[in-house]
Amino acid sequence: MSDHNAPDLNPTPGERFTHFLKRKDVLETLGWAVFYTAGFVVLGGKFYTKWMPAMMSTDMRSIERLMVIFTWIGAPVCGFVLSIATYTFRHGTRGDTPPEDGPAIRTNKLSIALFGVASSILALVAILYGLVELNSASAAAAKDAPNAMVVEVTGSQWVWSFNYPAQGVTSNELMLPINKPVIFKIVSEDVNHSFWPVQLGVKADANRLQTTEVQTTPDRLGAIDVKCAELCGLYHAYMETNGAVLSTTDFNNWVTAQGGHQA
């Protein structure tokens, strides 16, 4: 049994923690951890906002927000891993003789428990956040569905075609009116394709004889790139077309010019 009057020999957890925080290696590692975490928070946020294209629907905005927030959730993980890596790398041994043995630490229940809890919480946050976004997207879609415009999208090797049944228009360009919910009903005439109007933040495969549906509401004027995101044979790379989100008047004019009628 240890002496009660000698706190050095039997420190309380609080004292041990204070002592731990004063250690040189811990301080340097903590410094690196802060550096890397902050770096990922700042740069991680900027990467996606810089490189992702124009956001023309709520779905697309939600995607960019998700990417940024996931980067922030990942930042402390990066800080933890990279700080220990950097510290030990800086204090590594070079040369042809192996270094002296380090301390024979085989396990440490406290650090495993802390790490397990922390990583589970981060995973849980990511999962819950994803589920909430998924749910709010489908809830919004369900609310908007009754007054949505239908566009039938047909993929065939290697052309997209768009049919507007209510307007009686068929086109190879995807024109959409602003702030009008739209349901894409997607089908393929041959092999699998994947319908990807890039700026709208939705995507769905075109399958033979199976209609897939995806819904969004364009809320910004501008050009849309429509691409195929599933390898579909020889000219997969060229299976792309243009489109645009137009004002309601422009869209109606376009429909008329195509020989259609107002829905």
Next chain:
Amino acid sequence: MTTLDSRVSSRPIPNPQKSLITKLNAGTGLIVGLIFALGTYYLLNNHSSDDATVNFQHYNRTLFASMIMWSVGFMLGIGAFIGPWRWLIGKDLSAEEQLYMAGDGQGIKRYFKYCTDHKVVGIQYLWGVIVLLGVGGTMAMMIRTNLAMPGGHFITASVYNSLVGLHGITMIIAMIIVATGPFGNFIMPIMIGAADMAFPRLNALSWWVLFTAIPVLCSAWFLGGIPTGWTAYAPLSIQAGPGMNSFLATIVIFAVSTAVAGANITATVVAMRAKGMSWNRVPIFVVGATISVALAIPAFPTFMLAMIQTVLDRTFGTTFFDANFGGSGWLYAHLFWIMGHPEVYVILIPGVAVLMEIVPVFVRKPLFSYTAAIVGFAGIAGLSVLVWAHHMYMSGWMPMLNGPFMVTTEMISIPTGLIFLVILGTLWKGKPWLKMPMLCVYAFLWNMLVGGITGIYLSDVPADNYLHGSMYVTAHFHYTLMGSALTGAVAGLVYWFPKMTGRMFNERASYAAFWLIQIGFQVLYLGMFTAGAEGQPRRVVDYADTFHVSNMVSTAGAYAVGLGFIILLWGVIHSWRHGKNAPMNPWGAKSLEWTVPYPVPLVNFDTPPVVTSDPYGYGKAVK
């Protein structure tokens, strides 16, 4: 164990000329294989009909059968069936014949024979991996060269699509065997104190069957290539030209090889460990390799099944995957990804396990929490069979299940975190010996971090709405498979090179290769992440001008990686021939493979070792 006892003796073979075994080698295999293939082709290809569909089916039938018969013929010609034939007539190989089959004293010739020595098989796998990585890497360079500029003028769309698919499947095959092939066969039995694998003849079988798949895969080039990518989605694969048969036959042959190898490695680890090597003393690489192949055993049969169904659709007019007649492309996607997602962990786990084996040696500390490492591997393996449909979020198959698959997928980050913890805990308070294998550990930490975190974006359904099928996915999985698993295998190559060749790996070459590969790798895939974020689909021969900068950066990085691998290859060849002679235990490691001399004796240990602790007994007592 009479087999082993007889091998211990070095008596000359009484009359080796008498046995058929002595006359067979890869050359006779080649001849018989070609006779079988050409014979099959000649016998079947006599059908002509006015119906194009019938002709198409018949031609595919002929080609596919010829390819399979090539493999069967090769195995017959190399002598794989002599043992089973003897059993059939109620006999077995004599002790002398078995000793001959182990390649005892046959020098370099044994590498071209049906040799049962696990060390020979390990070296055969090593060269198989090098050839496959070389071929796959060359294709990658061609792909990147074509993508350096918009316009895609360097190669045609048809060749490009074939390159994408063949690069993919070549690399997948290479990566599946990259660690478990060379190190699992050469090093692992010595690590556990065994005299050989549990089934030495099956071991030879697994290698040579795999070998026969290589020319089959290459034949795709001469049959018009494959248009489908390595995923070979139906119905694209049904309408594909004759080159598709090469792909399908390759997978069928490869699945046989992995099934045999997987059963063999598992049986060896379960049944052949040295006295005293209880489960908590098994080196972590052995644990990782076993979990990996055990995961492959249920995974690959579904791949083979999917391929055979594709073959039937193409050759006999069945309609498993043809929606026009009641089939479903989704069925194919399910079968493929039920194999495909466990398969990425089949690739990843052994590479990580190699690094875990390396860390304690170079940090001179015990592996931090052996239990956490095993829980991590087992957790990843267990969850990996429940996540496959995250590849199908956008397929329209069943959107209501996207949420559950998102949950299982993101849960994989928890056991993956344990893997990090084990390595970081081992590093902590250590002063790592920064030799090339140790540098690979650091590269792994960074690459797996990037691969893991980008994996969380992709597993998230809303974010995947944007990222699915884009270059972002390509960059992500190269970070995990190449940046993590291949880095682990390269570390293992340099680490175990002294034991496998008796020579030290050229240090300068190892450092030069390491830095070129790793820095080039970051540039290459940073460019690709950016292209993906900008909205470039994957597997495209050409792209819009907006993606030009990202792609040019990516290609520049790719050339650095390519140069790095050329230097690494030079290092392998040069060190093998002229390297410094290696001491028995150059790294001061404590696992059993470092207790045997080079060349490793035929039965590895003169006296069977007795194990009294795990191989991580480094370190000063903790105060």
